[in-house]
Amino acid sequence: MKLASGYEAFWEAAHKNYPDQIKSGGLLDLRFLGGFSSVVSSVVNDDYSDRFVKPSERGWTSSIYPLSFPMKASASIPKRSATVGALALTYKGLINIKTPFDLALYTRLIWELQPKTILELGSFQGGSGLWFADHMSLLCDSPGEVHSFDLHTKCIHESAKHPLLTFHQIDLSTVENLDKGLLTRLPHPWLVIDDAHVQVFSIFSYLSDLLISGDYYVIEDVTVDANREIIDGLQLAEQSGFLVDTYYTDAFGINLTCAPNAWLRKS
Numbered sequence: 145m146k147l148a149s150g151y152e153a154f155w156e157a158a159h160k161n162y163p164d165q166i167k168s169g170g171l172l173d174l175r176f177l178g179g180f181s182s183v184v185s186s187v188v189n190d191d192y193s194d195r196f197v198k199p200s201e202r203g204w205t206s207s208i209y210p211l212s213f214p215m216k217a218s219a220s221i222p223k224r225s226a227t228v229g230a231l232a233l234t235y236k237g238l239i240n241i242k243t244p245f246d247l248a249l250y251t252r253l254i255w256e257l258q259p260k261t262i263l264e265l266g267s268f269q270g271g272s273g274l275w276f277a278d279h280m281s282l283l284c285d286s287p288g289e290v291h292s293f294d295l296h297t298k299c300i301h302e303s304a305k306h307p308l309l310t311f312h313q314i315d316l317s318t319v320e321n322l323d324k325g326l327l328t329r330l331p332h333p334w335l336v337i338d339d340a341h342v343q344v345f346s347i348f349s350y351l352s353d354l355l356i357s358g359d360y361y362v363i364e365d366v367t368v369d370a371n372r373e374i375i376d377g378l379q380l381a382e383q384s385g386f387l388v389d390t391y392y393t394d395a396f397g398i399n400l401t402c403a404p405n406a407w408l409r410k411s
């Protein structure tokens with residue numbers, strides 16, 4: 145797992161790449177850097193000891209769900225939610241239902257984790273699967289495999305093709321349909337993304353036994369409703385040894401992600 149060291153690394157790179165500008169104060173205004181450095185060290189400091197937190201120790205009250213993020217209304221600009229923009233996101237011409245925040249977080253996680261396997265539940269048009277395969281190729285030292293599962297594979301666009309990407313037709317409402325023969329041969333680390341919203345914690349429970357220490361499991365969208373089922377489900381995750389990685393949940397603000405309290409890492 146790769147780690148960036150935050151402010152010191154930033155300074156080192158700045159000195160190396162922009163020595164003249166730093167000396168003259170031209171490119172990098174030191175007052176700006178002063179403010180920036182505290183942000184960098186509080187957000188990018190991935191080594192801080194309380195980064196990994198039990199789901200039960202996390203609150204929900206500060207949660208902002210990016211898909212309902214209200215934009216400021218005025219007489220000339222009507223109020224709208226960020227849903228419009230997020231749902232209009234495309235990748236290589238295909239729908240990719242991820243917010244810009246989450247795309248940035250996945251970019252970082254793929255680089256940091258160096259997954260050998262990405263499992264995506266819920267393919268839709270295949271745009272997100274293609275995004276994951278492209279980013280795995282780009283960011284991983286030794287690219288692995290992306291497997292994307294959906295019931296309605298007819299929706300997958302013919303241009304959603306990549307040598308690392310395989311789509312599987314499956315009805316996830318029956319958990320046992322997930323082929324354990326296939327899963328057990330897939331190399332680790334794993335990044336699992338549940339974006340199908342079907343039998344979420346039954347699938348989690350089924351797959352979590354197959355995950356090993358360091359693997360990640362991201363549950364998109366459903367944890368926004370912090371109802372009894374979600375709280376019980378996350379309790380189950382905690383009992384199975386999963387902790388919330390607050391680097392990801394809180395990078396842009398507390399739970400400013402489509403997976404509030406649900407960027408889970410197996411201990």
Ligand SMILES: C[S@@+](CC[C@H](N)C(=O)[O-])C[C@H]1O[C@@H](n2cnc3c(N)ncnc32)[C@H](O)[C@@H]1O
Pocket residue numbers: 239240241242265266267268269270271272293294295296299314315316317339340341342
């Ligand atoms: C939110 S969309 C996935 C979006 C996609 N991951 C993206 O980011 O663009 C949810 C998907 O779950 C699939 N789905 C719904 N019920 C399912 C089921 N019982 N089994 C498998 N997939 C199902 C739908 O067909 C749909 O494509």
